[in-house]
Structures are given as structure tokens and as C-alpha cells.
Amino acid sequence: MAPTSAGLPSFVERRPVQDDDFIYKELKQLFMIGEFVPGQKLTLPTLAAAFGTSQMPIREATNRLLSARALEAPPRRTLCVPDATTERMDALLPLRLLLEGEATRLAVEAKGTELVAELEAINAEMDAKVPHEDIKAYLRLNQKFHFLVYQSCGNAELIDLIELLWMRYGPMLNIVRSGVLSKSGHTRHLEVVSGFRKRNPEIAAAAMQSDIRDAAGPIRQAIEDGLTERRRAE
Structure with a gap:
């Protein structure tokens, strides 16, 4: 497992596939099994550091998560996991x-x-x-x-x-x-x-x-x- 930033789950090390596709699949899997906390704030720099990549593939992957409504982007564009209600x-x-x-x-x-x-x-x-x-x-x-x-x-x-x-x-x-x-x-x-x-x-x-x-x-x-x-x- 790759080292990751505080508050984030552990990410699998990158593989020789297109970055945004791999990152999206990895994040999707972690969302599906409850690795992220409701209300948790996520930033592109933090995720990029956790995956050891640039912000561009992170942005592509998180845009797909936004489209899937697994993530939210309230005012000021801070990404966050929806609250549990x-x-x-x-x-x-x-x-x-x-x-x-x-x-x-x-x-x-x-x-x-x-x-x-x-x-x-x-x-x-x-x-x-x-x-x-x-x-x-x-x-x-x-x-x-x-x-x-x-x-x-x-x-x-x-x-x-x-x-x-x-x-x-x-x-x-x-x-x-x-x-x-x-x-x-x-x-x-x-x-x-x-x-x-x-x-x-x-x-x-x-x-x-x-x-x-x-x-x-x-x-x-x-x-x-x-x-x-x-x-x-x-």
C-alpha cells in the first residue's frame, strides 16, 4: 500500500494504466466499502499527494465522483463526502x-x-x-x-x-x-x-x-x- 495523508484511507500503488481511470476505480471502490467518512473534506492536493500523482488526473476522477453524486462540491468548491442523514x-x-x-x-x-x-x-x-x-x-x-x-x-x-x-x-x-x-x-x-x-x-x-x-x-x-x-x- 502507498503511504497516504492523515484522514485518508490507504491507496493501492499506481499501476501502468491511465491515471484518471485507475484513480477513479480506486476511489469508487473505497466509497463503496465505507472507507470515507460522511462529511469528510477532500482536496485535490491532498488526494494527489496520497496517490503520488498530479492534480489533473485527480480532478478528472473526482469530477466523475461528483457526477455520480458520491461527492459534493458546496460553495468555494471544497469537495466533501455527503453527510449521513x-x-x-x-x-x-x-x-x-x-x-x-x-x-x-x-x-x-x-x-x-x-x-x-x-x-x-x-x-x-x-x-x-x-x-x-x-x-x-x-x-x-x-x-x-x-x-x-x-x-x-x-x-x-x-x-x-x-x-x-x-x-x-x-x-x-x-x-x-x-x-x-x-x-x-x-x-x-x-x-x-x-x-x-x-x-x-x-x-x-x-x-x-x-x-x-x-x-x-x-x-x-x-x-x-x-x-x-x-x-x-x-
């Missing part, structure tokens, strides 16, 4: 449930039992991270589990929409980076696998939606608790 969650969560449920249903119809062994292996890896409280690795594996399913749905437009939602939703995971997420994931993932094993799209889709809802509960509670604390401090 119940309103934002209420806007994004129903869309995730709808689209990810449909992608799961289509994946079962397309793949049947083909994904069972690989999904079980990922879930076992996730279980192994829980005792060590390796939440970063756990969230990466969780994303791998979900997108193995979604990328098997046969609908590229649907996958793109789901990725956009994850980029916008991901930073909210940062406010509950503790073992609480892993407690619900294991059972729901087993239910998803069961749906594939039985070739039952509805079982798998319902389990995936339940997994998303279960993970959303602690996030909503953390947002509401934070709001209560701020009101008390006023």
Missing part, C-alpha cells in the same frame, strides 16, 4: 432493496447452483474475519459476495445502477464500523446461498433484501443518536 438513507435504501432484490432474482434464474460453492467460500472468509474484528476486510468480502451475485444477473444497466447506489450509500457504513454488521450478515448470506441451491429466485431475493435491511438498522440508529447528541450540545 436519515433523509439520505430513506432515499437510497428503498432503491437498493428494489434493484438488488431484482438482480438477485435474475442471477438465480441465470446461474442456478453454479455460484453456490464460490458464495459459500466467500461467506466462510467473512466468518474468519469476525473474531479478529477486521472490519475493512469483512466489508470488502461482503461487497465481493453481493457483486458476485449482481454481476451474474445478465443486465449491465442494472449492475451500473447498483454500483451508483453503493457509492452513495457506502460512507454511511463508516459510522458503524464495528462487529455489529457481521452479526446479521452470516445468516442472511446462508439464506441467499440456500436460494441458489434450491434454484428459488424468490428465496434468494428476499434473503438479500433482509441482509440489506438488517445492516441498515444500526446505521439508522447511529445517525439518530448522533443527531440527538448534537441537539443536546446546542
Whole structure:
């Protein structure tokens, strides 16, 4: 991993590909797994230093993140990660449930039992991270589990929409980076696998939606608790 500036996640060292494309993909991945904090301020010089590159490819990559609404640029053009609010969650969560449920249903119809062994292996890896409280690795594996399913749905437009939602939703995971997420994931993932094993799209889709809802509960509670604390401090 390349050394990075304070307050930023670790970035993978640059590879021999076009800078802005690589940087965008790296930032996109980090947004999707909750490596950035809601409300976090980002500057082009800081990101350029973290990646060891100039500001030009950073500007191109962050413009794509702005277009995806994963980043915001309030007055004075300071880039920032959107705040975590119940309103934002209420806007994004129903869309995730709808689209990810449909992608799961289509994946079962397309793949049947083909994904069972690989999904079980990922879930076992996730279980192994829980005792060590390796939440970063756990969230990466969780994303791998979900997108193995979604990328098997046969609908590229649907996958793109789901990725956009994850980029916008991901930073909210940062406010509950503790073992609480892993407690619900294991059972729901087993239910998803069961749906594939039985070739039952509805079982798998319902389990995936339940997994998303279960993970959303602690996030909503953390947002509401934070709001209560701020009101008390006023």
C-alpha cells in the first residue's frame, strides 16, 4: 500500500494504466466499502499527494465522483463526502432493496447452483474475519459476495445502477464500523446461498433484501443518536 495523508484511507500503488481511470476505480471502490467518512473534506492536493500523482488526473476522477453524486462540491468548491442523514438513507435504501432484490432474482434464474460453492467460500472468509474484528476486510468480502451475485444477473444497466447506489450509500457504513454488521450478515448470506441451491429466485431475493435491511438498522440508529447528541450540545 502507498503511504497516504492523515484522514485518508490507504491507496493501492499506481499501476501502468491511465491515471484518471485507475484513480477513479480506486476511489469508487473505497466509497463503496465505507472507507470515507460522511462529511469528510477532500482536496485535490491532498488526494494527489496520497496517490503520488498530479492534480489533473485527480480532478478528472473526482469530477466523475461528483457526477455520480458520491461527492459534493458546496460553495468555494471544497469537495466533501455527503453527510449521513436519515433523509439520505430513506432515499437510497428503498432503491437498493428494489434493484438488488431484482438482480438477485435474475442471477438465480441465470446461474442456478453454479455460484453456490464460490458464495459459500466467500461467506466462510467473512466468518474468519469476525473474531479478529477486521472490519475493512469483512466489508470488502461482503461487497465481493453481493457483486458476485449482481454481476451474474445478465443486465449491465442494472449492475451500473447498483454500483451508483453503493457509492452513495457506502460512507454511511463508516459510522458503524464495528462487529455489529457481521452479526446479521452470516445468516442472511446462508439464506441467499440456500436460494441458489434450491434454484428459488424468490428465496434468494428476499434473503438479500433482509441482509440489506438488517445492516441498515444500526446505521439508522447511529445517525439518530448522533443527531440527538448534537441537539443536546446546542
